[in-house]
Amino acid sequence: MSTRIPTPDAVRLFSARQLPAHVREAAANADRAELYLGCPVNPLSVEDWGDRETVLAQWHRADKTLAATALRPVTATEVLS
DSSP: OOOOOOOOHHHHHHHHHHSOHHHHHHHHHHHHHHHHHTSOOOTTOHHHHHHHHHHHHHHHHHHHHHHTSOOSOSSTTSOOO
């Protein structure tokens, strides 16, 4: 995974208000999954690998929702996100 540049809270809140609820939820799920996937895993623990697979599936669902959402404005008067 790549390193992310932190976005100011005010910018994130403004952008979040412009998005539909299911897209906001998908973005939050993707962020939580990325945090969990960044944690080290015990290579001998079957439970840890099972949890990781579950979180990876949640991340893929959230990514699919985010990829299907147009983040460009439809008209010139809409706000860019």
